[in-house]
Amino acid sequence: MADLIQLLTNGLALGSVYALAAIGFVIVYSATGVVNFAAGQFVMLGTFAGVAMLLNAGLPMPVGYAAALIAMALFGALFYLVVYLPLRTSPVVTVIIGTVAIGITLQNAALLTFGSWPFRLPSPFEGMMIEVAGAVVSVHALAVVATTAVMIFLLWLLLHRTAIGIAMRAVAQDVKAARLMGLRVQWLLAFSWILGAVLAGVAGLMLGPMWFADVNMGDPIALKAFAATVIGGFGSLPGAIAGGLFVGLAEVLGASYISSAYKDLIAFGIMILFLLVRPQGIFGEPIQDRG
Amino acid sequence: MALRVLALAAYLAIGLALSVSVSEYTLRLLNLATISAVAVIGLNFAFGYAGLISLGHAAFMGLGAYILAILTTQAGWSPWLATLPAILGTGLAAVVIGVPLLRLKGHYLALATLGLNVSFGIVAANWIELTGGTNGIAKIPGLSLFGHAIEGERPFLWLSLAVVAVLAVLASFIQRSRYGRAMMAVRDDETAASMTGINVTATKVSAFALSAIYAAIAGCLFATHVHFISPDDFNFAHSITFLSMLIVGGEGTIAGAIIGAALLTFLPEWLRVLGESYLAFFGLMMLAILIFMPTGIVGLLSRFRRSAKREAPPAPASSGEGART
Numbered sequence: 001m002a003d004l005i006q007l008l009t010n011g012l013a014l015g016s017v018y019a020l021a022a023i024g025f026v027i028v029y030s031a032t033g034v035v036n037f038a039a040g041q042f043v044m045l046g047t048f049a050g051v052a053m054l055l056n057a058g059l060p061m062p063v064g065y066a067a068a069l070i071a072m073a074l075f076g077a078l079f080y081l082v083v084y085l086p087l088r089t090s091p092v093v094t095v096i097i098g099t100v101a102i103g104i105t106l107q108n109a110a111l112l113t114f115g116s117w118p119f120r121l122p123s124p125f126e127g128m129m130i131e132v133a134g135a136v137v138s139v140h141a142l143a144v145v146a147t148t149a150v151m152i153f154l155l156w157l158l159l160h161r162t163a164i165g166i167a168m169r170a171v172a173q174d175v176k177a178a179r180l181m182g183l184r185v186q187w188l189l190a191f192s193w194i195l196g197a198v199l200a201g202v203a204g205l206m207l208g209p210m211w212f213a214d215v216n217m218g219d220p221i222a223l224k225a226f227a228a229t230v231i232g233g234f235g236s237l238p239g240a241i242a243g244g245l246f247v248g249l250a251e252v253l254g255a256s257y258i259s260s261a262y263k264d265l266i267a268f269g270i271m272i273l274f275l276l277v278r279p280q281g282i283f284g285e286p287i288q289d290r291g
Numbered sequence: 292m293a294l295r296v297l298a299l300a301a302y303l304a305i306g307l308a309l310s311v312s313v314s315e316y317t318l319r320l321l322n323l324a325t326i327s328a329v330a331v332i333g334l335n336f337a338f339g340y341a342g343l344i345s346l347g348h349a350a351f352m353g354l355g356a357y358i359l360a361i362l363t364t365q366a367g368w369s370p371w372l373a374t375l376p377a378i379l380g381t382g383l384a385a386v387v388i389g390v391p392l393l394r395l396k397g398h399y400l401a402l403a404t405l406g407l408n409v410s411f412g413i414v415a416a417n418w419i420e421l422t423g424g425t426n427g428i429a430k431i432p433g434l435s436l437f438g439h440a441i442e443g444e445r446p447f448l449w450l451s452l453a454v455v456a457v458l459a460v461l462a463s464f465i466q467r468s469r470y471g472r473a474m475m476a477v478r479d480d481e482t483a484a485s486m487t488g489i490n491v492t493a494t495k496v497s498a499f500a501l502s503a504i505y506a507a508i509a510g511c512l513f514a515t516h517v518h519f520i521s522p523d524d525f526n527f528a529h530s531i532t533f534l535s536m537l538i539v540g541g542e543g544t545i546a547g548a549i550i551g552a553a554l555l556t557f558l559p560e561w562l563r564v565l566g567e568s569y570l571a572f573f574g575l576m577m578l579a580i581l582i583f584m585p586t587g588i589v590g591l592l593s594r595f596r597r598s599a600k601r602e603a604p605p606a607p608a609s610s611g612e613g614a615r616t
Binding site: 035037083086087090092093094096097098100101102103104105106107108109112219223226227230234261262264265268269271272275276279 | 338344346391392394395397398399401402403405406407409410413414416417528531534535538542567568570571572573574575577578581582585
């Protein structure tokens with residue numbers, strides 16, 4: 001029982017990180033239609049923004065986190081200008097290859113800046129453990145779950161209770177109609193990229209202390225975020241959350257109860273199964289892209 | 292037709308001239324480029340003609356390579372004989388996978404095939420009795436012809452140049468046959484295609500299987516050239532590279548597949564003069580090519596040719612409609 005509680009906590013924490021990465025991916029996809037294959041590199045950059053601010057610049061924690069997230073927001077704006085705007089009318093394959101290409105650039109730029117040696121990003125709850133129903137779990141894992149819950153609540157407030165959020169949802173539904181209503185569509189699209197980058201940044205800052213900060217961490221995260229998105233339902237925010245938690249739990253529980261070698265096969269197998277049987281996922285978008 | 296023969300002659304002339312004039316290292320790169328070209332000509336059936344976004348092409352190349360490697364090293368088959376089950380088995384696997392999977396389109400198909408490629412890597416890395424796990428399979432025997440072993444970079448290049456030429460000619464015939472035209476019709480409009488009596492599912496599955504067969508041939512070449520394979524040789528990044536090669540060269544064209552394979556094999560090497568940052572520049576250059584040359588190199592060339600002829604039809608609107616030579 002104690003083992004199970006420990007595994008569940010770790011699974012939910014990892015799942016929360018995947019969920020945030022998937023939410024960042026989905027927000028961009030819903031608003032702009034871009035399938036961002038650099039989404040994993042966004043999370044990697046978030047982790048390394050933390051490394052730069054907390055370890056290299058030696059900023060105290062709250063200031064360092066804020067600075068890292070501001071850097072991510074700027075990065076999102078830059079990505080909008082340099083990658084999204086030139087590719088916005090390209091076919092989906094060109095966008096996929098283009099974001100992969102820029103992902104290679106980001107990964108190697110990080111390699112040049114930070115080197116191949118992994119960093120240990122500190123947590124505010126470094127080394128703290130707490131006993132829950134007889135099981136010892138790390139405070140950081142609990143804090144990750146709590147932070148994710150708070151982020152999701154704030155995101156919900158933004159999207160449903162603020163003018164800019166409602167405008168963003170309008171753009172996601174119908175760009176033309178939104179433009180005819182006088183919304184400043186380009187600014188809203190830029191804001192979607194910024195929001196996506198900041199959410200990926202939060203995911204990266206939380207993941208850093210759980211894994212090592214390694215410049216090659218982007219691809220595995222992207223693959224898990226894609227699996228989460230497909231399982232939950234492409235374009236759906238509740239789906240991204242459910243899918244992310246599912247993939248995280250499947251990874252941790254699968255590793256200890258089924259096979260640590262094949263743990264990743266569970267997530268991808270279920271992803272392919274969903275695509276075949278229920279491609280709209282759990283919460284699904286209405287789909288045209290299926291014969 | 293004349294242009295096609297001319298292109299083939301030019302390809303063979305350039306290939307032969309390079310094969311006797313360049314360094315051992317460049318020969319090795321040329322071999323990798325020709326092996327990639329086989330895979331990319333194959334991918335052109337699935338993506339260029341039938342419009343199926345496949346991010347799992349490297350898995351089919353890997354399946355072919357592993358079947359050959361296992362049969363030759365563990366069952367003692369001759370490599371030539373082992374290419375048969377490798378090619379046929381991979382084609383069959385593509386049919387079995389394609390029937391359910393090819394109902395998906397666009398980025399759904401892209402992610403499903405990506406998941407497939409990742410799953411292939413996981414199985415290849417963990418089914419240790421059969422695949423050797425991450426250590427891979429070593430000592431795969433090389434091919435021989437008329438009693439002469441095809442060893443060393445130069446003889447192998449002659450073989451692989453010939454294989455590319457034969458497969459390119461074959462692909463060209465398929466492209467102009469009713470099957471090739473059916474694939475393009477399905478890509479452009481499924482409903483209209485089915486109205487004219489084309490079996491959409493069968494067309495997609497056969498395009499997918501053909502592309503897998505070409506990938507398996509590339510896998511057999513790779514295994515017999517390098518004599519060693521491991522799961523990393525066929526991970527999903529290679530699938531993305533193959534698709535990049537096709538798009539940079541010019542999707543829907545065989546010449547584009549070959550040019551793209553050669554260019555993206557050599558581009559990183561040329562960029563090495565930039566030092567450690569060369570891969571970062573490589574990514575930026577790829578992005579620039581996609582932005583400024585949306586129809587790829589062949590698309591650009593044929594636009595020049597047309598404007599030279601002063602016919603000057605309107606430029607294609609999207610790369611999907613690119614000129615096909």
